[in-house]
Amino acid sequence: MSSKILVTGGLGYIGSHTSVELIQQGFEVVIVDDLSNSSSDVLKGIKKITGVSPEFLQFDLRNKKKVNQLFEAHPDISGLIHFAASKAVGESVNKPLEYYENNLGSLIYLLQAIEEKAKDFSFIFSSSCTVYGQADRLPITEEAPLKKAESPYGNTKQIGEDILFDNSRSNPLLKVIALRYFNPIGGHVSIEIGELPKGRPQNLVPFITQTAAGIHKKLNVFGDDYPTPDGTCVRDYIHVVDLAKAHVVGLKRMMSNQQSESFEVFNLGTGKGNSVLKVIKTFEKVSGVSLNYEIVARRQGDVIEAYADTTKANKVLGWRAESNLKEALDTAWKWEKKIRKS
Ligand code: UD1
Helix, strand or coil: CCCEEEEECCCCHHHHHHHHHHHHCCCEEEEECCCCCCCCHHHHHHHHHHCCCCEEECCCCCCHHHHHHHHHHCCCEEEEEECCCCCCHHHHHHCHHHHHHHHHHHHHHHHHHHHHHCCCEEEEEEEEHHHHCCCCCCCECCCCCCCCCCCHHHHHHHHHHHHHHHHHHHCCCEEEEEEEECEEECCCCCCCCCCCCCCCCCCHHHHHHHHHCCCCCCEEEECCCCCCCCCCCEECEEEHHHHHHHHHHHHHHHHCCCCCCCEEEEEECCCCCEEHHHHHHHHHHHHCCCCCEEEECCCCCCCCECCECCHHHHHHHCCCCCCCHHHHHHHHHHHHHHHHHC
8 A cells, every 4th residue: 555645835846846756656645735836737747747646635734624624534644745835035024924824833733633643654844954054164964053044934944843853752653854955946857847936036046047038137146256266156956856856765764764863854955066157157058048147236145155965865865966957957947948838
């Protein structure tokens, strides 16, 4: 019998790619998504790739009654990957209460429903390298001290990890892995699913592809006077499919009781840092499009440099990122061209 896994936010960017990997690995997937930052069309993409249309429930996880009903209707759910959360850093500064309520309220309701079940349960939490802030040492290991969050969004990731850590101690049946993502980019190699930012993208790669597609006149590069080799910020860009695969590996680790502690964290990155200018140049090569960009002032809150030490994920999970920057950008560009045509 296959294991039934709940994927919250399963029609979102990372959630949809992870749902595909889960289905392809034989899991039965149930998706909950409120469509606040996604589209039900994504289901068609998942079906095209996997041949399976997972069960989809549209509701807001702040509705505690519905969360409980979901677990009652599916008593055989044995694991959960929790992607559903608001993620716009700037918006979180203006709407902190909304962010705390949405990102933490839903997490608490899910954990209460899981505790109620009183059965073995595996939980994967979408965390972020944002918890490290500007790390004192690079590459960043999981032991690096967490820095005070720059935004309510970042703080919800730190508090979310704390809630899960505390609950993993009080509920002996709960197993948790928090995955700290570096910068996910690109889309599925089939070009059936990809990133679908609502409104003006805040992240670099969707802004690059939209500029190349003619939606924006130019890309602003936020600062070239940082203490880095070319003066622009450095990040660890990881292909979203590699990231998605790590969730399945983590889930299997918990389900086969291989954890050394009931709460574990892993960095998910490639281990390699790339500057903004390097990403632009690589994109130009991959796409054949010359990008109109301009150096402008620094963006407030940006860390200078962040890339992962992936030793723990490599050794303990037996996982490593397989795609390089070129391959990831190639899928991002093909996806952008596809959605502009349709
Ligand atoms: C941002 C968030 C971070 C969040 C992550 C999710 C901020 C300050 N940080 O991280 O909390 O976890 O997204 O993916 O918003 N850049 C440009 N021009 C652009 C867009 C970005 O030059 O139009 C630069 C940025 O200055 C940065 C790099 O590109 O150096 C990557 O930016 P972005 O994709 O927003 O990711 P992060 O800053 O790492």
